[in-house]
Amino acid sequence: MSQTAERSAIEDLGEFRGRAVEFLEAHASQIGGNDEFVWGEGDDFVGIVEEGDPETEAASVAAARAWAALRFDAGFGWIDGPAELGGGGLTGAHLRAYRSLESRYDLPDQSVFTIGLGMVAPTIAAHARPDVAAQYLAPLHRGDVIACQLFSEPGAGSDLASLSTRAVADGDEWVVDGQKVWTSNAHHAGIGEIICRTDPDAPKHAGMTAFIVDMHAPGVEVRPLRQMTGGAGFNEVFFTGVRIPDSHRLGAVGEGWGVALTTLMNERASIGSGMGLAKGPGPFERLVALTRHVGADADPVTRDRLARLYTTHVVNGLTAKRATAALRSGGLPGPELSILKLAGTEHLLAIADYVAGVLGPALCADTGEWGTFAWTKLVCGVPGGRLGGGSDEIVRNIIGERVLGLPREPR
Numbered sequence: 001m002s003q004t005a006e007r008s009a010i011e012d013l014g015e016f017r018g019r020a021v022e023f024l025e026a027h028a029s030q031i032g033g034n035d036e037f038v039w040g041e042g043d044d045f046v047g048i049v050e051e052g053d054p055e056t057e058a059a060s061v062a063a064a065r066a067w068a069a070l071r072f073d074a075g076f077g078w079i080d081g082p083a084e085l086g087g088g089g090l091t092g093a094h095l096r097a098y099r100s101l102e103s104r105y106d107l108p109d110q111s112v113f114t115i116g117l118g119m120v121a122p123t124i125a126a127h128a129r130p131d132v133a134a135q136y137l138a139p140l141h142r143g144d145v146i147a148c149q150l151f152s153e154p155g156a157g158s159d160l161a162s163l164s165t166r167a168v169a170d171g172d173e174w175v176v177d178g179q180k181v182w183t184s185n186a187h188h189a190g191i192g193e194i195i196c197r198t199d200p201d202a203p204k205h206a207g208m209t210a211f212i213v214d215m216h217a218p219g220v221e222v223r224p225l226r227q228m229t230g231g232a233g234f235n236e237v238f239f240t241g242v243r244i245p246d247s248h249r250l251g252a253v254g255e256g257w258g259v260a261l262t263t264l265m266n267e268r269a270s271i272g273s274g275m276g277l278a279k280g281p282g283p284f285e286r287l288v289a290l291t292r293h294v295g296a297d298a299d300p301v302t303r304d305r306l307a308r309l310y311t312t313h314v315v316n317g318l319t320a321k322r323a324t325a326a327l328r329s330g331g332l333p334g335p336e337l338s339i340l341k342l343a344g345t346e347h348l349l350a351i352a353d354y355v356a357g358v359l360g361p362a363l364c365a366d367t368g369e370w371g372t373f374a375w376t377k378l379v380c381g382v383p384g385g386r387l388g389g390g391s392d393e394i395v396r397n398i399i400g401e402r403v404l405g406l407p408r409e410p411r
């Protein structure tokens with residue numbers, strides 16, 4: 001029995017917490033107790049994701065990887081993973097206990113791993129050959145490998161099943177030609193989960209197959225796309241004669257749609273529960289301070305709007321807790337998690353509208369005044385949030401048809 005497996009058999013939560021605190025205290029510092037928002041102090045950045053120039057981004061990814069490796073080597077990187085694959089062999093309760101402790105410490109931003117760990121890793125665990133799953137799951141959790149999601153194409157977004165990137169069998173390999181787009185973090189990724197058309201004559205949902213592709217293989221070209229926020233977090237990816245071994249197929253030939261659904265369910269769960277501002281105290285403290293700063297806090301209409309935002313902020317937090325509790329008690333991410341995604345994007349849109357109304361021209365004209373122009377990144381980032389992970393309209397269709405049981409949209 002390995003040391004980790006032995007520990008999993010005997011370690012109670014109290015002992016585990018003690019070990020976790022010891023590790024965190026040795027390698028990180030606690031977030032200061034006084035995180036009250038003070039107008040004019042510190043960084044005034046406010047946005048949905050942190051974005052920097054290429055050098056800042058590279059440094060941030062390096063710091064994220066270093067922390068992931070340190071944590072993994074100490075036994076906290078894949079707490080509930082099977083011991084035989086390099087995981088801790090412990091339970092979901094141990095994982096939640098660790099996450100709760102870790103959230104009290106000031107650590108490098110880990111969002112570069114969100115797609116790999118939240119969406120691609122569960123898909124690999126469910127659909128890859130055991131030896132291929134063993135090859136990738138521990139490196140993904142250790143931060144050695146970053147994964148991206150190669151689904152959308154210029155002609156296939158909401159209607160993903162219209163995708164046309166081809167994979168043609170050639171011996172025990174597949175040859176891929178085509179283009180993907182909006183691929184978040186492809187420029188950092190070592191592997192991608194790609195859905196390809198393998199049978200153009202089959203009905204469109206039946207002619208697709210999923211693979212793990214090596215992002216450094218000959219014929220893969222990643223080109224950055226700049227967004228209106230100024231960041232370039234996603235990319236176009238071109239595939240020209242890229243070879244994928246058949247061992248790297250996910251699921252059976254022709255069953256890529258089912259594989260994609262595994263990823264998409266996990267995507268809505270991780271987007272929905274993580275929906276919010278990138279850093280700093282809660283958005284509400286910032287909004288109150290901004291409202292006071294511009295002298296709008298005595299205006300009854302503004303106060304009413306602010307109260308509504310606060311109510312939504314609290315209700316969304318409770319919905320996220322309820323959804324997380326359902327997942328903890330063994331449920332799989334279901335269509336009801338789409339509610340969280342929609343509620344999160346609607347709330348961000350309402351914040352953006354409020355801020356635009358309160359700030360007026362100061363939102364888009366940089367006067368150098370602290371905490372004013374800074375809101376443009378949020379306002380320009382909200383439309384992306386309303387598209388990524390399923391557009392608002394598609395999410396409404398899912399809620400209508402699969403949660404509320406309403407008649408299906410005419411198709």
Ligand SMILES: Cc1cc2nc3c(=O)[nH]c(=O)nc-3n(C[C@H](O)[C@H](O)[C@H](O)COP(=O)(O)OP(=O)(O)OC[C@H]3O[C@@H](n4cnc5c(N)ncnc54)[C@H](O)[C@@H]3O)c2cc1C
Pocket residue numbers: 115148149150151152154156157158159181182183184185234383384385387388389390391392393394397
């Ligand atoms: C920030 C961000 C990150 C992303 N990251 C990734 C990634 O890592 N990997 C990846 O593969 N993709 C990624 N995407 C792409 C994302 O999945 C697509 O943008 C999304 O699926 C919508 O597709 P589309 O952009 O082609 O829009 P379209 O599908 O062309 O939709 C255009 C408009 O038509 C509406 N519409 C379409 N169909 C219907 C319908 N049946 N009923 C009602 N309205 C409809 C949509 O709601 C939308 O308003 C990302 C997108 C964003 C914004």
